[in-house]
Amino acid sequence: MSPYDSDPADRLRADQVLAAAADGEDQAVEAALRPKLLDEFIGQERVREQLSLVLQAARKRGATPDHVLLSGPPGLGKTTLSMIIAAELGAPLRITSGPAIQHAGDLAAILSSLTEGEVLFLDEIHRMSRPAEEMLYLAMEDFRVDVIVGKGPGATAIPLELPPFTLVGATTRAGLLPPPLRDRFGFTGHMEFYAPSELERVVHRSAALLDVQIDPAGAAEIAGRSRGTPRIANRLLRRVRDYAQVRHDGVVDREIAAQALAVYEVDARGLDRLDRAVLDALLRLFGGGPVGLSTLAVAVGEEAETVEEVAEPFLVREGLLARTPRGRIATAAAWQHLGMVPPPQSPRGAVPGQPDLFGGASS
Numbered sequence: 466m467s468p469y470d471s472d473p474a475d476r477l478r479a480d481q482v483l484a485a486a487a488d489g490e491d492q493a494v495e496a497a498l499r500p501k502l503l504d505e506f507i508g509q510e511r512v513r514e515q516l517s518l519v520l521q522a523a524r525k526r527g528a529t530p531d532h533v534l535l536s537g538p539p540g541l542g543k544t545t546l547s548m549i550i551a552a553e554l555g556a557p558l559r560i561t562s563g564p565a566i567q568h569a570g571d572l573a574a575i576l577s578s579l580t581e582g583e584v585l586f587l588d589e590i591h592r593m594s595r596p597a598e599e600m601l602y603l604a605m606e607d608f609r610v611d612v613i614v615g616k617g618p619g620a621t622a623i624p625l626e627l628p629p630f631t632l633v634g635a636t637t638r639a640g641l642l643p644p645p646l647r648d649r650f651g652f653t654g655h656m657e658f659y660a661p662s663e664l665e666r667v668v669h670r671s672a673a674l675l676d677v678q679i680d681p682a683g684a685a686e687i688a689g690r691s692r693g694t695p696r697i698a699n700r701l702l703r704r705v706r707d708y709a710q711v712r713h714d715g716v717v718d719r720e721i722a723a724q725a726l727a728v729y730e731v732d733a734r735g736l737d738r739l740d741r742a743v744l745d746a747l748l749r750l751f752g753g754g755p756v757g758l759s760t761l762a763v764a765v766g767e768e769a770e771t772v773e774e775v776a777e778p779f780l781v782r783e784g785l786l787a788r789t790p791r792g793r794i795a796t797a798a799a800w801q802h803l804g805m806v807p808p809p810q811s812p813r814g815a816v817p818g819q820p821d822l823f824g825g826a827s828s
């Protein structure tokens with residue numbers, strides 16, 4: 466049973482927007498494309514070096530490595546890295562997720578069945594319940610859980626020793642983790658968006674695994690539209706492959722990649738439907754802002770969380786949208802990208818990320 470079974474609606478939403486990978490085939494392909502060892506893992510040089518030191522040192526000491534927290538936007542390789550950690554240690558891997566742990570008892574059951582040196586991957590760790598979180602503090606620090614026996618006033622806590630294990634937590638929202646939890650990780654790896662040249666390597670690697678013929682210009686075209694995200698690069702590659710096989714002879718070059726991505730509404734900058742819907746609403750409905758996140762989300766028919774976590778990080782990074790204390794505002798580049806002209810009188814039209822924090826009063 467998958468750890469996500471208890472929360473299918475949530476997974477589906479994230480998948481629809483980011484990966485369009487709700488069907489089993491896409492997920493199977495994604496698994497097949499995962500690098501298995503640290504050396505195969507492309508990019509993230511800093512995290513890779515730091516992690517490699519942590520793992521090597523632990524191996525040298527013959528001890529289990531410190532707990533590892535991986536944080537960063539979706540699709541950058543957190544799950545992949547957790548599997549690599551277990552593989553590099555030659556340790557068994559147990560996978561679960563915050564939303565799957567509703568009760569502290571669920572966590573106790575998992576923890577008490579761990580074997581020595583096992584790697585426990587806890588995805589979406591920021592979404593764990595409070596009591597489970599507190600149980601985890603103790604388990605991480607003292608390798609102990611208190612098992613509650615009985616009910617009501619007669620209940621007693623029986624301490625249970627755990628074998629040393631390594632927790633690998635993953636989160637897209639490191640800021641939501643309570644400090645006591647964050648502090649119990651010996652190492653935190655912050656995943657960064659990938660450079661286009663790194664994504665080109667991802668595309669070439671995946672193309673080889675999928676038996677797709679692609680030239681460097683074709684790979685660059687896909688990489689440039691992948692929003693700094695390997696998962697998106699892999700997904701776009703598969704769609705381009707479909708197009709190349711159905712409409713052409715299966716070989717991918719720059720022209721074929723560009724035509725295919727136009728069919729799938731991924732523009733030259735990598736904005737997809739959701740990104741453009743957000744910008745479009747911001748410009749057309751709210752004159753470029755400022756507008757609150759929830760209002761913007763309603764306008765595009767999405768959850769605030771989806772807009773904030775899926776669309777905005779990319780739009781902000783591209784310099785198309787700015788988050789300010791008064792709300793979201795469009796930058797001059799956003800008007801330009803959608804081929805629109807900011808309203809002449811509006812002081813909001815062309816704000817290059819310099820919000821007027823104090824209401825503009827200088828008198």
Ligand SMILES: Nc1ncnc2c1ncn2[C@@H]1O[C@H](COP(=O)(O)OP(=O)(O)OP(=O)(O)O)[C@@H](O)[C@H]1O
Pocket residue numbers: 494495496498499500505506507508509538539540541542543544545546637667695696699
């Ligand atoms: N550094 C990398 N090199 C090659 N492929 C990668 C790399 N990072 C990620 N990928 C590919 O991208 C896909 C998504 O990676 P992964 O599932 O690890 O992301 P994630 O950070 O766990 O995302 P989420 O937050 O949505 O769980 C995987 O199929 C993997 O093949």
Ligand SMILES: [Mg+2]
Pocket residue numbers: 543544545588635
């Ligand atoms: Mg993951």
